[in-house]
């Protein structure tokens with residue numbers, strides 16, 4: 001297996017006059033749980049779209065498992081093992097949770113019964129077991145986020161791109177979601193997450209890339225990156241940075 005599951009090299013995207021992503025290069029190690037952070041409009045979701053084939057980069061290359069997939073259609077990337085969730089969750093509201101998840105499972109199961117059985121197993125992994133027969137429209141925001149995760153997991157990804165799966169959740173729901181994300185990685189799926197909930201990033205990610213105005217301005221372990229003056233200036237602000245550092249210290253003391 002390639003040391004890096006996903007490699008992005010000098011990727012750029014311009015919309016009209018706006019340079020949304022500028023010459024970004026990054027490499028995601030196989031088996032890792034990493035994060036992409038940065039202010040609103042920094043280009044994070046656009047970068048996900050360039051990685052997953054929803055948009056084609058103007059320049060640069062994207063490789064998955066060493067193979068060039070630049071501009072390759074999303075369904076082909078899904079077949080090669082790339083799963084993605086979306087910031088705005090749009091389930092098939094009238095269908096049940098099981099049927100919604102089965103849509104993803106159909107990638108590997110032509111047979112409907114098998115797809116539904118596989119959906120049941122995936123639902124258990126994300127804690128949606130008790131909701132399987134409910135219409136998706138009955139789910140809370142937290143339930144919909146889990147459903148979005150399950151639909152992507154059902155495609156059996158090697159690489160999972162998570163776009164703000166914690167957005168809109170309350171602190172307790174976030175705390176309940178962290179072990180779900182951690183378990184996905186422990187099952188061998190490489191996870192790259194876009195996330196604004198910094199406490200979760202500090203908790204989960206082993207490596208972080210920071211985008212601002214389309215450019216990569218820093219990368220490294222979260223406790224290092226959140227001290228970086230460029231990151232504090234462009235994204236965190238001094239108050240949040242200080243709180244995060246205090247949080248890390250408290251956590252280190254608990255673990256010691």
Ligand SMILES: Nc1ncnc2c1ncn2[C@@H]1O[C@H](COP(=O)(O)OP(=O)(O)OP(=O)(O)O)[C@@H](O)[C@H]1O
Nearest residue numbers: 015018020038039040041042043044045046047087
């Ligand atoms: N299809 C598009 N056409 C024109 N402009 C776009 C398009 N997609 C994104 N943009 C612009 O590109 C910039 C980057 O947007 P993007 O959604 O990638 O940022 P982001 O970092 O994901 O932000 P957020 O954290 O708010 O989701 C923004 O200025 C956005 O308005």
